[in-house]
Amino acid sequence: MSFNIALSGIAAAQKDLNTTANNIANVNTIGFKESRTEFADVYANSIFANGKTTVGGGVTTTQVAQQFHQGSMQFTNNALDMAINGGGFFITSSGVDSQDFSFTRAGAFKRNQDGFLVDSVGNYLQSFPVDKDGNSTSVSLTTTKPIQVPDTAGSPIKTGNVDISMNLDSTQEAKDPALFDPNDSDTFNNSTAITIYDSLGEAHTLTTYFVRPQDAAYTGESNWVAFYAIDGKPVNLDGGAGSYQTDTTGDGLPDSTGLAQNAAGWTGAAIKFNSAGGYVGTDPAVIKTEALGVGGADVLGPAADGAQTITIKFDNPTQFSEKFNATKLSQDGVTVGRLTNVEVGADGLISAQYSNGSTVPLARVALANFSNEQGLTQVGNTSWKASLASGNALAGEANNGTFGSIRSSALEQSNVDLTAELVDLISAQRNFQANSRTLEVNNTLQQTILQIR
Structure with missing residues (x-):
């Protein structure tokens, strides 16, 4: 009997040593959770035995229980490195269409050759689908899908509208619009430019030139003239030049009307202000360019949509x-965007930024929780699977309810306390030695008995 007791103690001490050694070996493993060996005594009794004198039968290992307390954060320069600050697990699958889910706290993800976010062994990070505003459309484990980050964003959209807002200096020197020449800065007062796009996504520069005509003394309404060019080539307005009032005598009354065009027939629009400097309107009321392709301004490439026109709107100049x-320069065209950056929010929303200035919400990282974390089954690669003991996975969004927030550019380190493990190692070693000594004493006693004559 005493042999069995000593052997059970040696086996328990060996299990404790193995567990401690495994913890120490994984002290630098991202997302690793330390284990603790739990023991119970072995005791057998019957209804006819004297319980007061019965000796226990040794020790047995009841469970090697993992401890899921939070590990410390290690910050990185990779936005796709993620750590969960609080409760929850990342959800991964072995294939794009697989529903065989694993759960992990190791958030070292990267893009594979197809643009999907995967871990170090190629498992796909799962997410909830989102709409164009980044709101989750479903929060269910069965509707999760892998996250794909495209290299490009959308198809080109040609510019149709340009919005401009500015202040024009009322004290600037007046000039004659008929003498306007974009190559001579003395013939215009100011200019501003914005990038626009044709139907193929090719960028062009739309420049607006402002000329202050001889009407500054008129206190009822004053005017400016705007001329337009794309890539340095003149662009006329659809419907011809607008008109502006002038006061050449300085008596405060308009005495003539001029056309907004230069000597070469380059047409422009008149911008009207009241005596308080407030915006009144334009002439023509709708500023729209002629067709930009062949047969019109001819400022686009031969393969682009030549019928493209641009409407210029002044937003309370x-x-x-x-x-x-x-103060404002905007347009509604879009070129093909190339991936420039990926961001992950605390709520798990993954957004991709592209070279065309667009930001596209792609997906929201899905998290899972369990009623009994210690009931999860280890499968290696710092991953677990659900079991009967753990209960079914409950999926949810980060930073909501019992789910922790996601820290981008960070990894959760192993929660192993190396100092404590070294102390446990010494304790387990002493325990092993003590049980070995017990076995040795039992062997000596039996030898003594066998030598009795």
């Missing part, structure tokens, strides 16, 4: 006594 300042 002002004419104050301060320097020229463009």
Whole structure:
């Protein structure tokens, strides 16, 4: 009997040593959770035995229980490195269409050759689908899907509208619009430019030139003239030049009307302000360019849509006594975007940024929780699978309810306390030695008995 007790103690001490050694070996394993060996005594009794004098039968290992407390954060320069600050597990699958899920706290993800986010062994990170505003459309484990980050964003969209807002300096010197020449800065007062796109996504530069005609003394309404060029080539307005009022005598009354065009027939629009510098309107009321392709301005390539026109809208410009300042320049065209950056929010929303200025919400990282984490089955690669003991996985969004937040550019380190493990190692070694000594003493006693004559 005492042999068996000593052997059970040696086996328990060996199990404790193995567990401690495994913890120490994984002290630098990302997402690793330390284990603790739990023991119970062996005790057998019957209804006819004297319980007061019965000796226990040794020790047995009841469980090697993993401890899921939080590990410390290690910060990195990779946005696809993720750590969960709080409860929850990342969900991974072995294939794009697989529903065989594994769960992990190791968030070292990267893009594979197809643009999917995978871990070090190629398992696919799962996510909830989102709409164009980044809101989750479903929060269910069965609807999760792998996350793919495209290299490009969308198809080209030609520019149709340009919005401009600015202040035109009321104190600037007046000039004659008929003498306007874009190559001579003395013939215009100010200019501003914006990038626009044709139907193929090719970029062009739309430049607006502002000329202040001889109407500054008129206190009822004053005017400016705007001329347009694309890539340095003149672009006329659909419907011809607008008109502006002038006061050449300085009596405060308009005495003539001029056309917004230069000597070469280059047409422009008149921008009208009241005596307080507030925006009144334009002439023509809708500023629209002629066709930009062959047969029109001929400023686009031969393969682009030649019928493209651009409508220019002024968004409450002002004419104050301060320097020229463009406060708004926007357009609605888009070129093909190349991936420039990926961001992951605390709520798990993954957004891709592209070279065309667009930001596209791609997916929301899915997390899972369990009623009994210690009931999870280890499968290696710092991953677990659900079991009857753990209960079914409950999926949810990060930073919501019992689910922790996601830290991008960070990894959760092993939660092993190396100092404590070294102390446990010494304790387990002493335990092993003590049980070995017990076995040795039992052997000596039996030898003594066998030598009795």
